[in-house]
Amino acid sequence: MTKTIREIIAEKGTNVHCINMDATVFQALELMSTKNIGALVVKKDDNVVGIISERDFARKVALQDRTPKDTTVEDIMTTDICYISPEKPVEEGLAIMTERRCRHLPVFENDQMIGVVSIGDLVKAQVEEKELIIAHLESYIKGG
Template identity: 50%
Template sequence: MTTVNDLLRDKSTEIWTIAPESSVFEALELMSEKNIGAVLVLESGRLVGLLSERDYARKVILENRTSRDTPVRDVMTTRVAYVEPSMKIQDCLALMTDKRFRHLPVMANDKLVGLVSIGDLVKGVLAEKEFMIEQLEQYITGQ
């Protein structure tokens, strides 16, 4: 079974972060520039939150705030679930489906080592299924 660590090996090692005192506008600029849907919030190297497009829509736009004047710390999600690299991708998908979020930080020994999205996990599941189909086809045809 494919693990989060397997996904991280095939993924860029860059982790995009922002400080909690940064403006939401700065976070949105980063997210747009990097074409990502969420950014991790680090303070003194420690994960303290996550800001997603959903946070922006619900806590800035709908509350009539301005993104230039609102610090990330005021609207970020602070109760961030995370996974370890050894977790199976199916278990991550179940967690994300149950809790209704789309991004999971990956922590190893209290250190941030990556971030996976629901898209990454779905891609991993599809690759796993394709491999299994190929193996079965080879078995059936005797190759």
């Protein structure tokens, strides 16, 4: 009954927001704000080369007294990307995020990125699954 990453992607959609590594951090922040998301996949010539998050901005720009308009995405992006395949269970995604201390996982199938899942997406799926189990148990206890 455990959901897979593929099921999460099917529910949320495959639209992945990306930015070029030559863009400024300011442009990345604008896009994240407009799309109400916490991270962007960074590309160079259609290849995934990193990920940039609000956390990267906070740690590598704001706290280091750099300016977002003068700093490129390439300067602060995370290049050691955590990722997952769509057939893996939600629990494995959460384990990767916990172990690697990341909040967003690009989903790759046959070397193609098919989506991105966030820690919020996976926690929501876990909560929904637990609520369903509780409802079934309550029904069973009541004799239904």
